[in-house]
Amino acid sequence: MATEAVRLWQDQAVRQIEADATRSSDTHLIRLDLPGEPAITLYLKDESSHPTGSLKHRLARSLFLYALCNGLIGPDTHVIEASSGSTAVSEAYFARLLGLKFIAVVPAGTARPKIDAIRFHGGDIHIVNDPREVCSTAHRLAAETGGHFMDQFTNAERATDWRGNNNIAESMFAQLAAEDHPVPRWIVCGAGTGGTSATIGRFLRYRQHATRLCVADPTDSVFHRHHADPEITEATAPRCSLIEGIGRPRIEPSFMPSVIDRMVAVDDAASIGAMRALSDRLGRRVGGSTGTNLWACATLIEEMVQAGEGGSLVTLLCDGGDRYAASYYDDEWLHVRKIAWQEPAMQITALLNG
């Protein structure tokens, strides 16, 4: 069905995405020595330094390449996503790079800064009143416009080349090469689509590394319950967490429990406390899911200390904190929601500062 002109456009589009990646440099791996635990080193893979500010930049690039190489996007295709967050921001960036129209389907009530960020990168917004209808609306818009629904929750796990191609896991190992502990004891990440954990878990097995994968999950999310008991596929709480980007009320197709060695449930107060403590240590704000990751790291570090083990851990700095100035970084906002973050923040500060 694809005409020669469409095929040539697709070649050109893939070339533009590759050229964009070639102009960009890899994200930093930040080393954090723990003054009280000299045998253990913690590393942060800083995904906030992507051009669109989060780890979703990798996902968006992969989803566009996947759609292009499957012949699903042409020069006149409207690209549509169901996302109120970082995925839509990053996809808007790549759609603009390719000169394509991008529409984010978002639930009513989506915070203003997020809508502004999607628009800033050239995306359009389609608001639906019932949050349960975001996906069906995206499907319908795609059908009506002859467009393509990217469908992050379905395609995240298959769009990324888990064997290598400088995926996030391969990049971490390359950056650890000259460290004292180049093969970490643990890699810790969160799960929203589940794409990041699927890529890391598969890569660890493929390369036969001794590293184990831990996923940090909000307390009310269904992911860790499902990991413990596959029969459980729906959460009991309707809203699963205040932490954006991670935790889901139902199991999504891209979540791959079989490659996850361990899951740690983290409540919102611990996530926010860890986020605040880390921001103080780094001198810049990080996002909430980075706090969730760090809290799980603290749990694992304590176990390593108890067992007399040394080694390294790697986790993700998923996004920066500026977008959360009016929420996680607003004491009044937290107080109204009864989030007791101060005590967990003190515990993490003690770990980071000795």
Ligand SMILES: *Cc1c(COP(=O)(O)O)cnc(C)c1O
């Ligand atoms: C999406 C997201 C995650 C989780 O990554 P997945 O690969 O989708 O599982 C974590 N933190 C933030 C801020 C995110 O946007």
